[in-house]
Structures are given as C-alpha cells and as structure tokens.
Amino acid sequence: MIPSLFINHGSPLMALQESDYTRFLQDTGKRFAPKAIVLFSAHWEERVTTISFAEGPLTTIYDFGGFPDELYRLTYPAHGDPVLAGRIEQLYRERGLETRRDNKRGLDHGAWIMLRYMYPAANIPVVTISVNPFQTAAEQYHIGEALAGLGEEDILIIGSGTTVHNFHYLKFGQTHPEPWAEQFDDWLIDTIRQRDLASLFQYTELAPYASRAVPRAEHFVPLLQAMGSSSSMEEPLLLYRGYEFGTFSYTCFEF
Template sequence: MALEPSPARNFFAGLGTRLPRPRAILVVSAHHDAAHGGGRATVTASPHPPTIHDFGGFPDELFAMRYPAPGDPALAQRVVDLLAQHGLSVIADPERGLDHGAWVPLSLIYPEADIPVVQLSIASGASPEWHHALGQALAPLRDDGVLIVGSGSITHNLRAYFTTRPAIDAPAPAWVSDFTDWIADRMAAGAVDDILHAIERAPHGRDNHPTPDHILPLFVAMGAGGDPLRAARLHASSTYAVLAMDVYAFGEEAGRL
C-alpha cells in the first residue's frame, strides 16, 4: 500500500482532510504483539520513535522510507495510568519505534509526520474481550484530542495470497466477501459479541484469519468508540483479491465522516 496504486491507498491519502486534526495519535498495531499469555500491553515511550522496517523481500524503496513523527512520552504515561486504573497490565518501552502497521497508513493520512505518535501493542495470547476492554479503558483519550487507530486487516490470509498470487486488482472470492459482508452486517446491528467472535461465528472466519493478530486491533478501536457500538464503514476494497482493506470509524462522530 505504501508504494502501489490501489483503492485503499487512494482512500487513505484523502482521509486526513476528512478527520478533525488530532493533537496526537495512538496506534494499536497488529505487528506490535506483546504475546504474554495473560495479556500485557506495551506502549512506546520514545520522544523520537524510529521507523521499524519489520518485513523482508520488498523493494529497496520501501526500506528507505522513514516516518519521523515525534513521540509523546506524556501520552504514553497517560495510557499506562488509564490501563492501570482498569486493572490492565501495561509496560512502557522507551526504545521501540513505529512498525509498518503504524507508519504505512500514517504516511498516507498525515504525510507531514508532524503529529505525535504513540504505539500500543496487542497481546495475541489474550482474549478478544480483553482487547475490547483495552479500548474501553482508553476511550477518555478521545476527549483529549487523541485519534485512536486500530491497524490490522479485516482479512489476513497470506498463505492464500502466496499460493495463488492474484493480481492486485483481482476481485475478492466469495470466501472473503462473505466474511466482510457479515462483519458489516454485525457492525450495523451493534452486535459486539458476534464481532468479537467473528473468527468462530462468521462465514469462513478461520480461512480469513488463520491467526487472530490482524483482527485484534479492530476490537480495541471498537471499545474506544464507546457503548453502544456506533460504527460507520468508511471504505471497502480488496487488494490482491484475498486481502480485504475495510475501514471503520467508531463513536458518535462516525456517521459524519
């Protein structure tokens, strides 16, 4: 998405002008996984987080990219405090930077890299409910001008991609679109429990998420949006057929975007 034209890239490149400008951004990335069995989040606390190139086999141009947004140690401490108040374990990491789950979309949404960014991990050993509770605990940050972003993927089966190597603009097969349509329906119905258990309940859930890591950030964002669930599907497309790129907004403001 950082390099190649696609509907998702075009959407993200225009999203920043639609959003109220935040004072800071908190990104929950599927690629920052504090996989401790009981659930423990890790938050970046560096004042100058480096750009992490946590991938291989891609063009040199991608490895040359940097996203030099400042960090926000005070926001990181606020995250620690909020989660502690809700009995959620979290540690601050003063060294870790921003992985591609954060800097790729942000480089399109806010290309000037002039808004402070803090990144919070998932914990793939913890439950969907734990991640939803994480978001609920962080909801007060929205009133402080913080944009909370869940960065994963609504479908994420890389084996299916590498097996078939579809074209970038190939249409999604039914096993992908059936899943994303089910998510959209459950979002519209406010069916939080169904969405939290989409891998088990949705059509082709495990085909689209052989591992849970890329759907967990969605649950955090949902929780941060408040109760009852208010969701707006801002974008829907597929890249390479099997990688659906749906984007949702949550909260009272979602319907105005």
C-alpha cells in the same frame, strides 16, 4: 470529537504505490486534525500490553525483507509523546490491566506506511501500543475501552490491521474477491453496525469462514480495540471496502 478508526495498513509495497486505497488514506487524514495519535499495531506483539514511551524522532522500523531498495530509504520521523503514554498507562492501571513500557520502540510498518499517506508531514505525535493475539475477543475490546474518551480531546485512536488476512489463500493477479472472504466481511460489517458485541466476541464460532479469514488473530484484534475505544453513540461506519489478490481485505471502519 474525533472518532476511532480501524485502518488496513496494507503491504509494505503500498508505501511506493498510488491507488484508490492510498487516495482514501490521504482523504481520511484531511478529515481529522488530531493533536496526537494512539495506534494499536498488528505488527507489535507482546504478552503484556506494552506502551511506547519513546520521545523521538521515532525510528522507522523495516520489519520485512526482500523488497525494493527504495522502500528502505523511506522514513517517517514523527515524535512520540511520553506524557500521553503515561496517561494511557494510568488509564490501564485504573482498570487493573497490566502494562509495560518500551522506551525505544519506533514505528513498524503497521504504523508508518499508513501514516505517511494520512499525515505526510509527520508532525503529529504518535504513541503505539502492542497487541496480544492470545487474549479473548472480549479482553481485546476492553483494552480499547479503557481509552474511551480520548477522542473527545482530539486524540485519534487507530487500530491497524486487516479483517481477512491469510497468506495461504492469496490469489496473485486476481482482481475480484473470493466469495468466502466477502461472506466473512459481510457478517462482520452487519454485526458491527448493530453493535452486537455478544456475537462479535464469538466471531470464531459464528462468522462464516472465520478460521480461514483469521487463522491467527494479530491482525484482527486492533479492530476490537479500536471499536472499544470509541465513546460515540453513532452507528459505526464502513469507510472503505476493497480486496487485493482475491482475499486480502482493505475493509476500514469509523467508530
């Protein structure tokens, strides 16, 4: 069985860097040999849960601007898996959840940057799923929960996002984390370890500095979806914790 993961995809520049975090991604990829990957990306927003049915090789989406030319020459030509996408669609329908298909969607930087480090051969099929930041935390969890059991078939589910993500509070050049960012993650880590879903679903009211850490939920909801998708009875694991620019969190979990 393969657990579900919540992974920080980092900034686009991470694709050109070697760091403790990119080495962590490489090591994490070596731990698991999935037959397919299902990925919720913070950088694909739709009002209705949308599933990529593209077969591939998938296009590499450069959903950013103003970066070095070298970055735009990088590709990640993994294939899709329309059969798996169809199965996911059916799992959602069985729970009464509305879905749509996208037959052309490639891999945005919430997907391909981390996957280039985890699985550089690009030889594992990838199915991406959109997020809707306007749904409740409980609804996000249940979207993930519909996929529980896929890990038992060696399908790796990844939620790609960030716990603390607020560009207004970045401290460029600062190497130590701001206390408020740490306090938010402290609360989150403790709540997740206890599987205290009631509190987690009310994180906007209960977590310290929640409105500052999560001013908009698109980068946070993949965590809820990844956690919901896990069928493991083990305690969730904190895989990595680090910060860049004072507040940008690289907190990662295994469920």
